[in-house]
Amino acid sequence: MATAKRLTWLAVLGEKFYRTNLEFFHDFILLLRWYFIGSEADKEINHEKQAVWLKENLIELGPTFIKIGQSLGTRADLLPLPFVKALGELQDNVPSFPNSIAFARIEKELGRKINEVYAEFDIEPVAAASLGQVYRAKLFTGEEVAVKVQRPNLTAIIKGDIEILRKVTKFAERFPSLNENADWAGML
Known part of the structure:
Protein backbone atom coordinates (compact mmCIF):
# COMPACT_ATOMS: atom_id res chain seq x y z
CA MET A 1 0.00 0.00 0.00
CA PRO A 95 -2.96 35.04 -1.42
CA SER A 96 -4.71 33.29 1.44
CA PHE A 97 -6.11 29.79 1.25
CA PRO A 98 -9.85 29.16 1.83
CA ASN A 99 -11.19 29.97 5.29
CA SER A 100 -13.15 26.71 5.34
CA ILE A 101 -9.87 24.78 5.20
CA ALA A 102 -8.26 26.99 7.84
CA PHE A 103 -11.23 26.73 10.21
CA ALA A 104 -11.42 22.94 9.83
CA ARG A 105 -7.71 22.72 10.61
CA ILE A 106 -8.07 24.93 13.71
CA GLU A 107 -10.97 22.85 15.01
CA LYS A 108 -9.11 19.60 14.35
CA GLU A 109 -6.01 20.86 16.19
CA LEU A 110 -8.02 22.17 19.16
CA GLY A 111 -10.46 19.26 19.25
CA ARG A 112 -13.32 21.75 19.67
CA LYS A 113 -15.42 24.17 17.65
CA ILE A 114 -13.97 27.66 17.17
CA ASN A 115 -16.88 29.28 19.03
CA GLU A 116 -16.19 27.03 22.04
CA VAL A 117 -12.61 28.30 22.33
CA TYR A 118 -12.88 31.92 21.19
CA ALA A 119 -15.38 34.61 22.20
CA GLU A 120 -14.66 36.40 18.91
CA PHE A 121 -12.93 35.20 15.78
CA ASP A 122 -12.36 37.33 12.66
CA ILE A 123 -13.53 35.45 9.59
CA GLU A 124 -10.89 36.99 7.31
CA PRO A 125 -7.16 36.49 7.85
CA VAL A 126 -5.13 39.48 9.01
CA ALA A 127 -2.19 38.26 6.94
CA ALA A 128 -1.25 35.42 4.63
CA ALA A 129 2.29 34.31 3.94
CA SER A 130 4.18 31.44 2.35
CA LEU A 131 3.69 28.94 5.16
CA GLY A 132 0.31 29.96 6.57
CA GLN A 133 -2.05 32.72 7.56
CA VAL A 134 -3.05 34.55 10.72
CA TYR A 135 -6.45 35.32 12.21
CA ARG A 136 -7.31 37.78 14.97
CA ALA A 137 -9.37 36.34 17.83
CA LYS A 138 -10.40 37.05 21.40
CA LEU A 139 -10.49 34.49 24.19
CA PHE A 140 -13.36 34.32 26.69
CA THR A 141 -10.98 35.96 29.20
CA GLY A 142 -10.93 39.04 26.96
CA GLU A 143 -7.33 38.47 25.86
CA GLU A 144 -6.71 39.21 22.17
CA VAL A 145 -4.69 36.55 20.37
CA ALA A 146 -3.30 35.78 16.94
CA VAL A 147 -4.21 32.35 15.59
CA LYS A 148 -1.68 31.03 13.09
CA VAL A 149 -2.76 28.32 10.67
CA GLN A 150 -0.34 26.35 8.53
CA ARG A 151 -1.12 25.92 4.84
CA PRO A 152 -2.62 22.52 3.98
CA ASN A 153 -0.26 19.71 2.94
CA LEU A 154 2.72 21.98 3.59
CA THR A 155 5.21 19.25 4.52
CA ALA A 156 4.41 17.13 1.46
CA ILE A 157 4.52 20.16 -0.85
CA ILE A 158 7.91 21.30 0.46
CA LYS A 159 9.37 17.79 0.27
CA GLY A 160 8.13 17.46 -3.32
CA ASP A 161 9.48 20.88 -4.28
CA ILE A 162 12.88 20.13 -2.76
CA GLU A 163 12.98 16.85 -4.69
CA ILE A 164 12.24 18.79 -7.89
CA LEU A 165 14.87 21.42 -7.06
CA ARG A 166 17.47 18.70 -6.42
CA LYS A 167 16.79 17.28 -9.89
CA VAL A 168 16.98 20.73 -11.45
CA THR A 169 20.30 21.46 -9.70
CA LYS A 170 21.68 18.09 -10.76
CA PHE A 171 20.70 18.93 -14.34
CA ALA A 172 22.21 22.44 -14.05
CA GLU A 173 25.52 20.95 -12.87
CA ARG A 174 26.00 19.65 -16.42
CA PHE A 175 26.43 23.22 -17.66
CA PRO A 176 29.61 24.82 -16.30
CA SER A 177 28.51 28.33 -17.31
CA LEU A 178 25.53 28.05 -14.93
CA ASN A 179 27.77 27.02 -12.05
CA GLU A 180 30.30 29.83 -11.97
CA ASN A 181 30.35 31.26 -8.44
CA ALA A 182 27.33 29.16 -7.44
CA ASP A 183 26.88 25.96 -5.50
CA TRP A 184 23.27 25.22 -6.43
CA ALA A 185 23.13 21.83 -4.72
CA GLY A 186 24.74 23.31 -1.61
CA MET A 187 21.97 25.88 -1.34
CA LEU A 188 19.40 23.14 -0.86
Missing part, protein backbone atom coordinates in the same frame (compact mmCIF):
# COMPACT_ATOMS: atom_id res chain seq x y z
CA ALA A 2 2.83 2.40 0.84
CA THR A 3 4.37 1.72 -2.57
CA ALA A 4 1.07 2.52 -4.31
CA LYS A 5 0.77 5.77 -2.36
CA ARG A 6 4.37 6.67 -3.21
CA LEU A 7 3.82 5.92 -6.91
CA THR A 8 0.62 7.97 -6.95
CA TRP A 9 2.41 10.83 -5.20
CA LEU A 10 5.31 10.64 -7.68
CA ALA A 11 2.87 10.64 -10.61
CA VAL A 12 1.12 13.73 -9.25
CA LEU A 13 4.49 15.34 -8.55
CA GLY A 14 5.71 14.51 -12.05
CA GLU A 15 2.59 15.96 -13.62
CA LYS A 16 2.96 19.09 -11.47
CA PHE A 17 6.58 19.44 -12.53
CA TYR A 18 5.80 18.92 -16.19
CA ARG A 19 2.81 21.24 -16.32
CA THR A 20 3.88 24.00 -13.94
CA ASN A 21 7.58 23.94 -13.28
CA LEU A 22 8.76 23.16 -16.79
CA GLU A 23 6.75 26.10 -18.12
CA PHE A 24 8.09 28.27 -15.30
CA PHE A 25 11.73 27.31 -15.93
CA HIS A 26 11.32 27.91 -19.67
CA ASP A 27 9.97 31.40 -19.00
CA PHE A 28 12.60 31.95 -16.31
CA ILE A 29 15.37 31.22 -18.84
CA LEU A 30 13.78 33.79 -21.18
CA LEU A 31 13.74 36.26 -18.30
CA LEU A 32 17.44 35.67 -17.66
CA ARG A 33 18.18 36.09 -21.35
CA TRP A 34 16.37 39.44 -21.42
CA TYR A 35 18.15 40.48 -18.25
CA PHE A 36 21.68 39.62 -19.35
CA ILE A 37 21.54 40.07 -23.13
CA GLY A 38 19.02 42.86 -23.73
CA SER A 39 20.05 46.48 -24.27
CA GLU A 40 20.05 48.87 -21.31
CA ALA A 41 16.89 50.57 -22.60
CA ASP A 42 15.16 47.19 -22.98
CA LYS A 43 16.25 46.17 -19.49
CA GLU A 44 14.79 49.29 -17.89
CA ILE A 45 11.50 48.96 -19.75
CA ASN A 46 11.12 45.27 -19.00
CA HIS A 47 12.33 45.06 -15.38
CA GLU A 48 9.01 46.01 -13.82
CA LYS A 49 7.02 43.61 -16.04
CA GLN A 50 9.54 40.83 -15.47
CA ALA A 51 9.56 41.41 -11.72
CA VAL A 52 5.77 41.14 -11.51
CA TRP A 53 5.84 38.05 -13.75
CA LEU A 54 8.45 36.41 -11.50
CA LYS A 55 6.53 37.22 -8.31
CA GLU A 56 3.25 35.86 -9.73
CA ASN A 57 4.89 32.65 -10.93
CA LEU A 58 6.62 32.06 -7.61
CA ILE A 59 3.23 32.41 -5.90
CA GLU A 60 1.74 29.94 -8.39
CA LEU A 61 4.53 27.43 -7.69
CA GLY A 62 3.79 27.50 -3.96
CA PRO A 63 5.39 27.86 -0.54
CA THR A 64 8.93 26.70 -1.31
CA PHE A 65 9.29 29.00 -4.28
CA ILE A 66 7.68 31.88 -2.38
CA LYS A 67 10.39 31.40 0.28
CA ILE A 68 13.05 31.56 -2.44
CA GLY A 69 11.44 34.76 -3.73
CA GLN A 70 11.36 36.22 -0.22
CA SER A 71 15.08 35.59 0.12
CA LEU A 72 15.82 37.13 -3.26
CA GLY A 73 13.64 40.12 -2.35
CA THR A 74 16.18 41.08 0.30
CA ARG A 75 19.12 41.03 -2.12
CA ALA A 76 19.39 44.51 -3.60
CA ASP A 77 23.05 43.65 -4.20
CA LEU A 78 22.00 40.96 -6.70
CA LEU A 79 18.80 42.20 -8.32
CA PRO A 80 17.57 45.45 -9.84
CA LEU A 81 15.23 47.54 -7.66
CA PRO A 82 11.96 46.52 -9.43
CA PHE A 83 12.73 42.87 -8.61
CA VAL A 84 13.58 43.66 -4.99
CA LYS A 85 10.33 45.62 -4.61
CA ALA A 86 8.13 42.97 -6.27
CA LEU A 87 9.72 40.05 -4.44
CA GLY A 88 9.66 42.02 -1.19
CA GLU A 89 5.85 41.91 -1.42
CA LEU A 90 6.10 38.15 -0.86
CA GLN A 91 7.03 38.81 2.78
CA ASP A 92 3.43 39.50 3.79
CA ASN A 93 1.30 39.80 0.68
CA VAL A 94 0.54 36.27 -0.49
Whole structure:
Protein backbone atom coordinates (compact mmCIF):
# COMPACT_ATOMS: atom_id res chain seq x y z
CA MET A 1 0.00 0.00 0.00
CA ALA A 2 2.83 2.40 0.84
CA THR A 3 4.37 1.72 -2.57
CA ALA A 4 1.07 2.52 -4.31
CA LYS A 5 0.77 5.77 -2.36
CA ARG A 6 4.37 6.67 -3.21
CA LEU A 7 3.82 5.92 -6.91
CA THR A 8 0.62 7.97 -6.95
CA TRP A 9 2.41 10.83 -5.20
CA LEU A 10 5.31 10.64 -7.68
CA ALA A 11 2.87 10.64 -10.61
CA VAL A 12 1.12 13.73 -9.25
CA LEU A 13 4.49 15.34 -8.55
CA GLY A 14 5.71 14.51 -12.05
CA GLU A 15 2.59 15.96 -13.62
CA LYS A 16 2.96 19.09 -11.47
CA PHE A 17 6.58 19.44 -12.53
CA TYR A 18 5.80 18.92 -16.19
CA ARG A 19 2.81 21.24 -16.32
CA THR A 20 3.88 24.00 -13.94
CA ASN A 21 7.58 23.94 -13.28
CA LEU A 22 8.76 23.16 -16.79
CA GLU A 23 6.75 26.10 -18.12
CA PHE A 24 8.09 28.27 -15.30
CA PHE A 25 11.73 27.31 -15.93
CA HIS A 26 11.32 27.91 -19.67
CA ASP A 27 9.97 31.40 -19.00
CA PHE A 28 12.60 31.95 -16.31
CA ILE A 29 15.37 31.22 -18.84
CA LEU A 30 13.78 33.79 -21.18
CA LEU A 31 13.74 36.26 -18.30
CA LEU A 32 17.44 35.67 -17.66
CA ARG A 33 18.18 36.09 -21.35
CA TRP A 34 16.37 39.44 -21.42
CA TYR A 35 18.15 40.48 -18.25
CA PHE A 36 21.68 39.62 -19.35
CA ILE A 37 21.54 40.07 -23.13
CA GLY A 38 19.02 42.86 -23.73
CA SER A 39 20.05 46.48 -24.27
CA GLU A 40 20.05 48.87 -21.31
CA ALA A 41 16.89 50.57 -22.60
CA ASP A 42 15.16 47.19 -22.98
CA LYS A 43 16.25 46.17 -19.49
CA GLU A 44 14.79 49.29 -17.89
CA ILE A 45 11.50 48.96 -19.75
CA ASN A 46 11.12 45.27 -19.00
CA HIS A 47 12.33 45.06 -15.38
CA GLU A 48 9.01 46.01 -13.82
CA LYS A 49 7.02 43.61 -16.04
CA GLN A 50 9.54 40.83 -15.47
CA ALA A 51 9.56 41.41 -11.72
CA VAL A 52 5.77 41.14 -11.51
CA TRP A 53 5.84 38.05 -13.75
CA LEU A 54 8.45 36.41 -11.50
CA LYS A 55 6.53 37.22 -8.31
CA GLU A 56 3.25 35.86 -9.73
CA ASN A 57 4.89 32.65 -10.93
CA LEU A 58 6.62 32.06 -7.61
CA ILE A 59 3.23 32.41 -5.90
CA GLU A 60 1.74 29.94 -8.39
CA LEU A 61 4.53 27.43 -7.69
CA GLY A 62 3.79 27.50 -3.96
CA PRO A 63 5.39 27.86 -0.54
CA THR A 64 8.93 26.70 -1.31
CA PHE A 65 9.29 29.00 -4.28
CA ILE A 66 7.68 31.88 -2.38
CA LYS A 67 10.39 31.40 0.28
CA ILE A 68 13.05 31.56 -2.44
CA GLY A 69 11.44 34.76 -3.73
CA GLN A 70 11.36 36.22 -0.22
CA SER A 71 15.08 35.59 0.12
CA LEU A 72 15.82 37.13 -3.26
CA GLY A 73 13.64 40.12 -2.35
CA THR A 74 16.18 41.08 0.30
CA ARG A 75 19.12 41.03 -2.12
CA ALA A 76 19.39 44.51 -3.60
CA ASP A 77 23.05 43.65 -4.20
CA LEU A 78 22.00 40.96 -6.70
CA LEU A 79 18.80 42.20 -8.32
CA PRO A 80 17.57 45.45 -9.84
CA LEU A 81 15.23 47.54 -7.66
CA PRO A 82 11.96 46.52 -9.43
CA PHE A 83 12.73 42.87 -8.61
CA VAL A 84 13.58 43.66 -4.99
CA LYS A 85 10.33 45.62 -4.61
CA ALA A 86 8.13 42.97 -6.27
CA LEU A 87 9.72 40.05 -4.44
CA GLY A 88 9.66 42.02 -1.19
CA GLU A 89 5.85 41.91 -1.42
CA LEU A 90 6.10 38.15 -0.86
CA GLN A 91 7.03 38.81 2.78
CA ASP A 92 3.43 39.50 3.79
CA ASN A 93 1.30 39.80 0.68
CA VAL A 94 0.54 36.27 -0.49
CA PRO A 95 -2.96 35.04 -1.42
CA SER A 96 -4.71 33.29 1.44
CA PHE A 97 -6.11 29.79 1.25
CA PRO A 98 -9.85 29.16 1.83
CA ASN A 99 -11.19 29.97 5.29
CA SER A 100 -13.15 26.71 5.34
CA ILE A 101 -9.87 24.78 5.20
CA ALA A 102 -8.26 26.99 7.84
CA PHE A 103 -11.23 26.73 10.21
CA ALA A 104 -11.42 22.94 9.83
CA ARG A 105 -7.71 22.72 10.61
CA ILE A 106 -8.07 24.93 13.71
CA GLU A 107 -10.97 22.85 15.01
CA LYS A 108 -9.11 19.60 14.35
CA GLU A 109 -6.01 20.86 16.19
CA LEU A 110 -8.02 22.17 19.16
CA GLY A 111 -10.46 19.26 19.25
CA ARG A 112 -13.32 21.75 19.67
CA LYS A 113 -15.42 24.17 17.65
CA ILE A 114 -13.97 27.66 17.17
CA ASN A 115 -16.88 29.28 19.03
CA GLU A 116 -16.19 27.03 22.04
CA VAL A 117 -12.61 28.30 22.33
CA TYR A 118 -12.88 31.92 21.19
CA ALA A 119 -15.38 34.61 22.20
CA GLU A 120 -14.66 36.40 18.91
CA PHE A 121 -12.93 35.20 15.78
CA ASP A 122 -12.36 37.33 12.66
CA ILE A 123 -13.53 35.45 9.59
CA GLU A 124 -10.89 36.99 7.31
CA PRO A 125 -7.16 36.49 7.85
CA VAL A 126 -5.13 39.48 9.01
CA ALA A 127 -2.19 38.26 6.94
CA ALA A 128 -1.25 35.42 4.63
CA ALA A 129 2.29 34.31 3.94
CA SER A 130 4.18 31.44 2.35
CA LEU A 131 3.69 28.94 5.16
CA GLY A 132 0.31 29.96 6.57
CA GLN A 133 -2.05 32.72 7.56
CA VAL A 134 -3.05 34.55 10.72
CA TYR A 135 -6.45 35.32 12.21
CA ARG A 136 -7.31 37.78 14.97
CA ALA A 137 -9.37 36.34 17.83
CA LYS A 138 -10.40 37.05 21.40
CA LEU A 139 -10.49 34.49 24.19
CA PHE A 140 -13.36 34.32 26.69
CA THR A 141 -10.98 35.96 29.20
CA GLY A 142 -10.93 39.04 26.96
CA GLU A 143 -7.33 38.47 25.86
CA GLU A 144 -6.71 39.21 22.17
CA VAL A 145 -4.69 36.55 20.37
CA ALA A 146 -3.30 35.78 16.94
CA VAL A 147 -4.21 32.35 15.59
CA LYS A 148 -1.68 31.03 13.09
CA VAL A 149 -2.76 28.32 10.67
CA GLN A 150 -0.34 26.35 8.53
CA ARG A 151 -1.12 25.92 4.84
CA PRO A 152 -2.62 22.52 3.98
CA ASN A 153 -0.26 19.71 2.94
CA LEU A 154 2.72 21.98 3.59
CA THR A 155 5.21 19.25 4.52
CA ALA A 156 4.41 17.13 1.46
CA ILE A 157 4.52 20.16 -0.85
CA ILE A 158 7.91 21.30 0.46
CA LYS A 159 9.37 17.79 0.27
CA GLY A 160 8.13 17.46 -3.32
CA ASP A 161 9.48 20.88 -4.28
CA ILE A 162 12.88 20.13 -2.76
CA GLU A 163 12.98 16.85 -4.69
CA ILE A 164 12.24 18.79 -7.89
CA LEU A 165 14.87 21.42 -7.06
CA ARG A 166 17.47 18.70 -6.42
CA LYS A 167 16.79 17.28 -9.89
CA VAL A 168 16.98 20.73 -11.45
CA THR A 169 20.30 21.46 -9.70
CA LYS A 170 21.68 18.09 -10.76
CA PHE A 171 20.70 18.93 -14.34
CA ALA A 172 22.21 22.44 -14.05
CA GLU A 173 25.52 20.95 -12.87
CA ARG A 174 26.00 19.65 -16.42
CA PHE A 175 26.43 23.22 -17.66
CA PRO A 176 29.61 24.82 -16.30
CA SER A 177 28.51 28.33 -17.31
CA LEU A 178 25.53 28.05 -14.93
CA ASN A 179 27.77 27.02 -12.05
CA GLU A 180 30.30 29.83 -11.97
CA ASN A 181 30.35 31.26 -8.44
CA ALA A 182 27.33 29.16 -7.44
CA ASP A 183 26.88 25.96 -5.50
CA TRP A 184 23.27 25.22 -6.43
CA ALA A 185 23.13 21.83 -4.72
CA GLY A 186 24.74 23.31 -1.61
CA MET A 187 21.97 25.88 -1.34
CA LEU A 188 19.40 23.14 -0.86
